[in-house]
Amino acid sequence: MYHLVLNIHIWTSVLFVVISIVLTVRVTRGFFLKKELYGRTCIYLENSFILLLYLGLILGFLLYFFMEPANKYAITSVADVNRILSLRFWSIEHFSVMLFALILAQIGKIFTSKSISHHAKYKYAMIYYGWATIATLASMGLYLANR
Numbered sequence: 001m002y003h004l005v006l007n008i009h010i011w012t013s014v015l016f017v018v019i020s021i022v023l024t025v026r027v028t029r030g031f032f033l034k035k036e037l038y039g040r041t042c043i044y045l046e047n048s049f050i051l052l053l054y055l056g057l058i059l060g061f062l063l064y065f066f067m068e069p070a071n072k073y074a075i076t077s078v079a080d081v082n083r084i085l086s087l088r089f090w091s092i093e094h095f096s097v098m099l100f101a102l103i104l105a106q107i108g109k110i111f112t113s114k115s116i117s118h119h120a121k122y123k124y125a126m127i128y129y130g131w132a133t134i135a136t137l138a139s140m141g142l143y144l145a146n147r
Helices: 002-032 040-067 067-072 076-085 087-112 117-144
Strands: none
Touching: 002 040, 002 076, 040 087, 040 117, 087 117
16 A cells, blocks of 8 residues: 555656646746736646645655654654654655645745736746745755765
């Protein structure tokens, strides 16, 4: 069961990265080209963006708290967590960065849905979804660098 949920989490993350890059490029182009319509495609992409972030959060919680075979590390203090680099990455750095990306994306969704002007929608989407994408890619970079 652990490997099934892990694979779903990985594929969700890959799909999220693809959608986040497409969305970020699309809203950045829309902002700089001063497009007049924030269309349904952007709305579908941003909804998928946020949905996949929440799904990744739920799957990550399931993996870490209920299925992760991390019990073998016998953690008794914060010093033990810092000593085990991989566990520190998943328990602190990855969780913090992804939660930050989720908060940014949710704030961006609120601003884009409340904005009247299409130019403002592109601006807010570019800023908040762009930073959430950068945070996600940075988290992936940290993982690959510590591997």
